[in-house]
Amino acid sequence: xxxxxxxxxxxxxxxxxxxxxxxxxxxxxxxxxxxxxxxxxxxxxxxxxxxxxxxxxxxxxxxxxxxxxxxxxxxxxxxxxxxxxxxxxxxxxxxxxxxxxxxxxxxxxxxxxxxxxxxxxx
Amino acid sequence: xxxxxxxxxxxxxxxxxxxxxxxxxxxxxxxxxxxxxxxxxxxxxxxxxxxxxxxxxxxxxxxxxxxxxxxxxxxxxxxxxxxxxxxxxxxxxxxxxxxxxxxxxxxxxxxxxxxxxxxxxxxxxxxxxxxxxxxxxxxxxxxxxxxxxxxxxxxxxxxxxxxxxxxxxxxxxxxxxxxxxxxxxxxxxxxxxxxxxxxxxxxxxxxxxxxxxxxxxxxxxxxxxxxxxxxxxxxxxxxxxxxxxxxxxxxxxxxxxxxxxxxxxxxxxxxxxxxxxxxxxxxxxxxxxxxxxxxxxxxxxxxxxxxxxxxxxxxxxxxxxxxxxxxxxxxxxxxxxxxxxxxxxxxxxxxxxxxxxxxxxxxxxxxxxxxxxxxxxxxxxxxxxxxxxxxxxxxxxxxxxxxxxxxxxxxxxxxxxxxxxxxxxxxxxxxxxxxxxxxxxxxxxxxxxxxxxxxxxxxxxxxxxxxxxxxxxxxxxxxxxxxxxxxxxxxxxxxxxxxxxxxxxxxxxxxxxxxxxxxxxxxxxxxxxxxxxxxxxxxxxxxxxxxxxxxxxxxxxxxxxxxxxxxxxxxxxxxxxxxxxxxxxxxxxxxxxxxxx
Ligand SMILES: Cc1cc2nc3c(=O)[nH]c(=O)nc-3n(C[C@H](O)[C@H](O)[C@H](O)COP(=O)(O)O)c2cc1C
Numbered sequence: 001x002x003x004x005x006x007x008x009x010x011x012x013x014x015x016x017x018x019x020x021x022x023x024x025x026x027x028x029x030x031x032x033x034x035x036x037x038x039x040x041x042x043x044x045x046x047x048x049x050x051x052x053x054x055x056x057x058x059x060x061x062x063x064x065x066x067x068x069x070x071x072x073x074x075x076x077x078x079x080x081x082x083x084x085x086x087x088x089x090x091x092x093x094x095x096x097x098x099x100x101x102x103x104x105x106x107x108x109x110x111x112x113x114x115x116x117x118x119x120x121x122x
Numbered sequence: 123x124x125x126x127x128x129x130x131x132x133x134x135x136x137x138x139x140x141x142x143x144x145x146x147x148x149x150x151x152x153x154x155x156x157x158x159x160x161x162x163x164x165x166x167x168x169x170x171x172x173x174x175x176x177x178x179x180x181x182x183x184x185x186x187x188x189x190x191x192x193x194x195x196x197x198x199x200x201x202x203x204x205x206x207x208x209x210x211x212x213x214x215x216x217x218x219x220x221x222x223x224x225x226x227x228x229x230x231x232x233x234x235x236x237x238x239x240x241x242x243x244x245x246x247x248x249x250x251x252x253x254x255x256x257x258x259x260x261x262x263x264x265x266x267x268x269x270x271x272x273x274x275x276x277x278x279x280x281x282x283x284x285x286x287x288x289x290x291x292x293x294x295x296x297x298x299x300x301x302x303x304x305x306x307x308x309x310x311x312x313x314x315x316x317x318x319x320x321x322x323x324x325x326x327x328x329x330x331x332x333x334x335x336x337x338x339x340x341x342x343x344x345x346x347x348x349x350x351x352x353x354x355x356x357x358x359x360x361x362x363x364x365x366x367x368x369x370x371x372x373x374x375x376x377x378x379x380x381x382x383x384x385x386x387x388x389x390x391x392x393x394x395x396x397x398x399x400x401x402x403x404x405x406x407x408x409x410x411x412x413x414x415x416x417x418x419x420x421x422x423x424x425x426x427x428x429x430x431x432x433x434x435x436x437x438x439x440x441x442x443x444x445x446x447x448x449x450x451x452x453x454x455x456x457x458x459x460x461x462x463x464x465x466x467x468x469x470x471x472x473x474x475x476x477x478x479x480x481x482x483x484x485x486x487x488x489x490x491x492x493x494x495x496x497x498x499x500x501x502x503x504x505x506x507x508x509x510x511x512x513x514x515x516x517x518x519x520x521x522x523x524x525x526x527x528x529x530x531x532x533x534x535x536x537x538x539x540x541x542x543x544x545x546x547x548x549x550x551x552x553x554x555x556x557x558x559x560x561x562x563x564x565x566x567x568x569x570x571x572x573x574x575x576x577x578x579x580x581x582x583x584x585x586x587x588x589x590x591x592x593x594x595x596x597x598x599x600x601x602x603x604x605x606x607x608x609x610x611x612x613x614x615x616x617x618x619x620x621x622x623x624x625x626x627x628x629x630x631x632x633x634x635x636x637x638x639x640x641x642x643x644x645x646x647x648x649x650x651x652x653x654x655x656x657x658x659x660x661x662x663x664x665x666x667x668x669x670x671x672x673x674x675x676x677x678x679x680x681x682x683x684x685x686x687x688x689x690x691x692x693x694x695x696x697x698x699x700x701x702x703x704x705x706x707x708x709x710x711x712x713x714x715x716x717x718x719x
Contacts, residue, residue, distance in 0.1 A: 002378075015254075016254035020129075020248060022128065022129045034207045047127075047162070063127075068207055068208055
């Protein structure tokens with residue numbers, strides 16, 4: 001497509017933003033436990049659900065990271081959400097269905113999904 | 123477009139490519155697909171990160187972990203551990219040379235910590251073959267801003283405010299140069315990019331051409347708009363095939379997006395760009411020789427005036443700038459001249475890229491604010507001298523630069539400070555030397571280069587550099603007289619004063635600075651017939667200590683000229699007449715019985 005105006009350039013910029021956004025380390029982070037324990041408990045499915053939900057909502061500025069076992073294997077799959085300036089919330093026994101709620105209510109809405117929380121660190 | 127949670131960036135710059143980046147990239151592609159991660163992990167080819175010493179380099183985001191010296195055999199582990207399980211592959215992380223600390227984040231590595239990137243801002247960060255990644259990083263915003271909201275005079279004023287000076291060597295104020303060309307009378311004007319990069323050891327221009335070609339193109343377009351030019355040339359040496367290829371891709375994409383050609387962005391600004399390949403003669407980097415070369419003439423400098431701004435390419439007003447100079451322009455227009463002027467020192471604004479090489483732990487490209495000290499560059503970023511040896515000197519500014527000593531370590535680098543010390547900013551080559559380097563030999567080495575590259579048009583340079591070189595060879599081979607030092611100095615000043623172009627005018631710098639700061643080394647070569655650094659082969663000899671010799675005969679077996687004799691009962695002895703001083707015996711002796719005296 002030919003860029004004919006500042007507006008056209010902005011459109012391309014907007015649509016290509018996520019080409020590099022993962023490299024700038026988004027302010028909001030989702031961290032999924034991907035140790036052997038996590039994977040055995042279904043962390044892969046949780047990961048897929050996270051990516052699908054973010055994609056569906058068009059959320060591009062979220063960094064999705066993985067981490068190893070943190071020693072709470074019986075609570076896996078674990079999923080942490082860190083919103084800028086807020087404490088790190090750890091959710092346990094997360095299922096793909098929970099992911100939709102966590103992203104909708106907490107990540108976007110700012111309201112922690114209390115019934116799934118197993119820990120909080122500042 | 124799908125969402126990729128992780129980006130794996132593989133450097134495919136010339137440095138990493140030669141250390142084996144291509145097989146790493148292929149293996150990553152295969153393994154990521156095999157593990158079913160290809161829908162969530164994006165693999166990207168980038169240009170140079172600057173730390174070529176540690177290549178092939180692979181960076182994984184969002185964590186920003188940098189893996190060093192990656193081979194195809196490491197790939198399965200990176201995919202399994204990092205991408206799948208989220209655990210860093212510790213053994214591939216950068217390790218500090220002194221205290222062996224592993225550093226997980228790219229930005230925390232000392233080599234990068236003090237860097238401030240403007241010219242290199244996208245290098246190693248985006249895929250240079252994808253214009254959309256450049257646009258995602260605010261690419262072409264400056265051009266759009268200029269074309270829609272600024273007069274050419276405004277663009278010119280902004281560059282003047284920025285205080286940007288030429289990064290190709292001379293340090294001439296860029297805005298002023300543009301203004302001369304804008305005010306020059308002529309119906310046709312050209313902008314030219316000097317991508318000849320002839321200084322041995324310098325590769326910042328190549329890095330920009332390969333890693334962020336659009337920054338250069340956008341900079342040239344802004345310059346053309348300010349000056350009133352509608353055509354441009356990039357003169358790039360043919361030894362840079364990857365740079366030329368990437369430029370070609372970038373230019374084709376610009377044409378496709380309507381950013382090159384007629385009526386750009388619907389305005390009446392038109393711009394056409396060509397790449398001209400040079401054959402790699404050093405003198406062709408000199409602006410008048412470069413233009414002659416584009417015209418198909420022999421690349422030889424001509425006297426100035428007339429300056430290119432009035433009579434340049436094909437006799438038309440032309441503006442020529444270096445790659446790094448051009449690459450700074452988009453940021454200046456986007457962020458404003460005031461912003462740029464807030465970085466650096468009073469008279470040297472912005473940043474400069476240095477190519478750090480020689481006897482230093484971390485070699486590569488560093489971009490630092492003007493005014494950073496040599497100590498910070500060599501010790502903080504460069505990680506100090508290799509193998510714990512002692513610092514002796516830095517040769518700064520390429521073959522026509524000068525050698526500075528320990529007393530200059532705290533010198534803040536800028537155009538004025540370097541010139542006052544006898545060196546030059548040049549293109550930003552910075553060669554670190556340790557106590558094993560002979561300064562007379564260094565002067566000879568650089569002069570050998572400039573002498574060979576002298577085009578021969580003017581007598582002072584052609585004959586003067588030759589005579590200087592012969593004198594230096596006499597001294598390093600132990601045949602020098604004290605009077606030679608006077609002759610050398612006299613010749614050096616004459617060549618500096620009388621030569622037609624910058625080549626001759628700067629070629630004596632290494633000789634003059636070493637005479638100034640290391641005169642005792644010259645005198646040792648002449649009076650004592652000794653090379654204090656034990657580097658000049660004519661002035662050293664290898665001897666075997668009969669006490670330490672265990673009569674194993676390994677030295678004799680390895681000697682390429684069979685000049686070592688001895689047997690199981692007699693210690694080995696080197697025949698000094700026949701010895702070629704290759705040093706093999708010293709390397710192979712298991713008992714350190716051989717020494718250099
Ligand atoms: C022998 C010689 C070689 C040069 N080689 C280069 C070069 O490789 N690249 C470069 O940008 N400038 C080189 N220059 C400097 C150019 O003549 C010119 O000053 C420069 O391209 C201007 O751009 P700037 O104002 O952006 O620095 C060389 C000069 C001389 C005398």
